[in-house]
Amino acid sequence: MKLKKKIPLIDQHDRYGFWGSKFGGSFIPETLKKPIEDLTHEFSKLRNNKNFLKKRDFYFRNYIGSPTSFVKLENLSNHLGGAQIWAKVVSEANGGAHKIYNATVHALICKAMGKKYIVGDTGAGYAGKMLSMAAKKFGLKCKIFMGVKDIKRQKPNCDAMRENGAEIVPVYSGSQTLVDAVSECMRYWVSNCDTTHMCVGSTVGPNIFVKICGWSTAQISRELKIQIKQKFKKIPKKIKLINCVGGGSSAYGFWSEFIDFNKSQIELIGVEAGGPKRSKLHAAPLSRNAKIGILHGAASYVCQNNEGQINDTESISAGLDYPGVSPIHCFLKDTKRARYTYATDEDALKAYMMVTKFEKLNPSLEPSHAFAEAIKIAPKLSQDTIIIVNSCGDAKKDRDILRERLGKN
Amino acid sequence: MSSLINKTFSIAKSENRPALLTYTVAGDNTKKKSLEILKSISNYADICELGFPHNTPIADGGQIQTSAYRAIKNGIKINDVFSIAKNFKKVKRNKPIILMGYYNIIFQYNEDKFIKKCKKSKVDGLIVVDLPYPENKAFALKCKKKKINFIQLISPTTSRNRLKQIIRDSHDMIYYISMLSTTGGKLKVSTKKILSEYKKIKKLDKSKYVVIGFGITGKTIKSLKKADGLVVGSAICKEITNSIKKRQNAVINVTNVVKKLKNKIK
Numbered sequence: 001m002k003l004k005k006k007i008p009l010i011d012q013h014d015r016y017g018f019w020g021s022k023f024g025g026s027f028i029p030e031t032l033k034k035p036i037e038d039l040t041h042e043f044s045k046l047r048n049n050k051n052f053l054k055k056r057d058f059y060f061r062n063y064i065g066s067p068t069s070f071v072k073l074e075n076l077s078n079h080l081g082g083a084q085i086w087a088k089v090v091s092e093a094n095g096g097a098h099k100i101y102n103a104t105v106h107a108l109i110c111k112a113m114g115k116k117y118i119v120g121d122t123g124a125g126y127a128g129k130m131l132s133m134a135a136k137k138f139g140l141k142c143k144i145f146m147g148v149k150d151i152k153r154q155k156p157n158c159d160a161m162r163e164n165g166a167e168i169v170p171v172y173s174g175s176q177t178l179v180d181a182v183s184e185c186m187r188y189w190v191s192n193c194d195t196t197h198m199c200v201g202s203t204v205g206p207n208i209f210v211k212i213c214g215w216s217t218a219q220i221s222r223e224l225k226i227q228i229k230q231k232f233k234k235i236p237k238k239i240k241l242i243n244c245v246g247g248g249s250s251a252y253g254f255w256s257e258f259i260d261f262n263k264s265q266i267e268l269i270g271v272e273a274g275g276p277k278r279s280k281l282h283a284a285p286l287s288r289n290a291k292i293g294i295l296h297g298a299a300s301y302v303c304q305n306n307e308g309q310i311n312d313t314e315s316i317s318a319g320l321d322y323p324g325v326s327p328i329h330c331f332l333k334d335t336k337r338a339r340y341t342y343a344t345d346e347d348a349l350k351a352y353m354m355v356t357k358f359e360k361l362n363p364s365l366e367p368s369h370a371f372a373e374a375i376k377i378a379p380k381l382s383q384d385t386i387i388i389v390n391s392c393g394d395a396k397k398d399r400d401i402l403r404e405r406l407g408k409n
Numbered sequence: 410m411s412s413l414i415n416k417t418f419s420i421a422k423s424e425n426r427p428a429l430l431t432y433t434v435a436g437d438n439t440k441k442k443s444l445e446i447l448k449s450i451s452n453y454a455d456i457c458e459l460g461f462p463h464n465t466p467i468a469d470g471g472q473i474q475t476s477a478y479r480a481i482k483n484g485i486k487i488n489d490v491f492s493i494a495k496n497f498k499k500v501k502r503n504k505p506i507i508l509m510g511y512y513n514i515i516f517q518y519n520e521d522k523f524i525k526k527c528k529k530s531k532v533d534g535l536i537v538v539d540l541p542y543p544e545n546k547a548f549a550l551k552c553k554k555k556k557i558n559f560i561q562l563i564s565p566t567t568s569r570n571r572l573k574q575i576i577r578d579s580h581d582m583i584y585y586i587s588m589l590s591t592t593g594g595k596l597k598v599s600t601k602k603i604l605s606e607y608k609k610i611k612k613l614d615k616s617k618y619v620v621i622g623f624g625i626t627g628k629t630i631k632s633l634k635k636a637d638g639l640v641v642g643s644a645i646c647k648e649i650t651n652s653i654k655k656r657q658n659a660v661i662n663v664t665n666v667v668k669k670l671k672n673k674i675k
Binding site: 179 | 465469512539541544566589590
């Protein structure tokens with residue numbers, strides 16, 4: 001299994017859609033074969049269409065607000081000693097998280113395909129909120145599938161979705177979290193694929209959805225590469241790019257431009273959700289060595305039992321609370337290009353407190369997992385090491401959880 | 410030698426009626442009960458589909474999801490599914506049984522081991538919902554070598570070109586999904602339209618038996634009786650759910666449902 005250079009990772013799959021000939025693919029019911037073929041065809045046309053690219057860049061700049069800033073976390077670095085800690089503040093993007101890139105691109109594709117309805121899944125509520133924003137912006141009718149447990153714990157985002165005119169479809173089946181929301185959304189699409197476009201909220205699902213999402217979030221690293229060159233004149237010798245990984249869309253977007261670099265120069269570190277400290281449940285299929293399985297139309301490392309039933313997961317962060325992970329991260333893991341680890345709920349909360357104490361930054365619980373790793377390794381590293389954390393979401397949505405766990409707003 | 414599935418269809422044909430196929434979930438609501446249900450309904454059903462449950466079924470509607478969750482909650486394991494099939498075949502040697510489910514269960518069990526176990530349990534056919542053509546070619550071939558029917562699915566969205574390829578590579582039986590829906594949806598296309606799509610498939614190869622499924626209930630079954638076979642699943646799973654709720658005997662109630670269905674297409 002080998003990575004190719006100079007080809008975007010999203011395109012390094014075989015004709016059946018597998019990366020490294022075992023991750024990804026399209027395990028879908030027959031009914032979805034045609035709509036997925038159509039979408040695949042449309043996307044391959046659009047991504048080479050100058051007008052479409054112009055449109056994308058226009059909305060990325062004027063609607064999403066690219067580029068998001070790249071800042072040094074001076075106080076945190078000084079406090080910890082060791083490596084310099086920087087942040088790519090993707091949470092500045094319109095709506096407050098990276099999910100807006102994928103949502104905007106899907107809305108544009110939906111328009112280009114002449115469909116009027118768009119549906120999507122959401123866990124933390126950001127994918128749903130952004131899709132509802134994009135739908136409103138482009139005049140599309142929007143339905144968001146969300147687990148009942150998540151509807152309760154991410155209320156601010158639900159309010160936003162409703163304000164944008166989207167319908168939230170509560171999902172009561174299974175564990176009532178993201179995994180069930182994705183299943184229900186796919187079922188809805190099976191029944192309505194003739195009129196409706198589906199947006200998968202991360203780099204998961206059948207092959208084409210991994211590609212579209214990765215293509216969209218890649219904007220993050222395109223910006224970052226320019227910003228690094230501006231700040232340091234050239235790409236520094238020791239960089240560590242740390243990102244949380246649930247489905248893995250922000251991590252792929254954060255890394256895509258840097259995958260061709262040598263790992264001794266730019267290390268890629270993914271941080272999964274380890275769940276509560278004393279719980280056996282987690283959402284960390286990569287770092288806790290889950291077996292390969294098929295979930296939501298793709299083969300990836302999946303938290304599951306011996307029989308192939310998908311395990312319940314547990315994490316304080318709804319956005320990372322997912323038993324599977326992107327096939328492209330499985331590929332990065334097996335080729336050893338990226339390293340994956342996990343942070344527990346408690347680690348993430350501690351990191352959140354430390355970051356907010358020292359910096360004018362309010363990372364949501366998802367990137368707080370990434371900060372936990374940065375805080376852990378920074379003191380052991382030399383001062384010429386540059387740690388960059390993707391602060392990919394804003395903590396406004398976590399208001400209730402933070403109040404409950406930390407007793408503050 | 411002709412397969413048991415083929416023979417069953419030709420018997421139904423000689424009686425001038427479609428074959429009736431039922432779908433129940435193994436272990437719903439217990440291992441013992443689901444075997445009893447299977448034995449009892451097979452007095453009226455021609456072919457029994459037995460679902461091996463999965464907890465993230467992306468193509469099933471509410472009724473079958475409920476049955477699957479119930480079975481898993483009651484501890485059904487894949488080896489139990491095989492033993493239900495085996496015990497069923499001990500008393501109903503001439504009734505074809507088809508296992509149906511999602512690929513991850515097979516993948517975790519190991520494809521070859523799964524097929525071997527099917528053979529040992531006298532399973533006649535397999536339907537894998539999320540392993541479409543052409544990705545399923547290798548697995549289908551393995552099944553064929555062991556004389557197990559791998560049943561290809563066709564939907565209203567299947568293109569003509571694809572249709573030809575699928576039919577060419579199919580075994581004895583083909584499953585036509587009546588409409589864009591998960592299982593158990595309300596029939597949203599006319600039965601006339603369904604039958605005309607069905608005829609298009611038949612025209613391409615008359616030797617294949619084509620069954621229609623999804624959205625078939627006591628209300629709609631009669632108007633589709635020209636087909637080679639008709640599958641009823643959700644309506645049966647719903648009856649199990651209702652019987653449990655009302656604390657009635659699920660075996661008797663479900664058998665009555667199947668008996669009525671059969672009478673409508675005689």
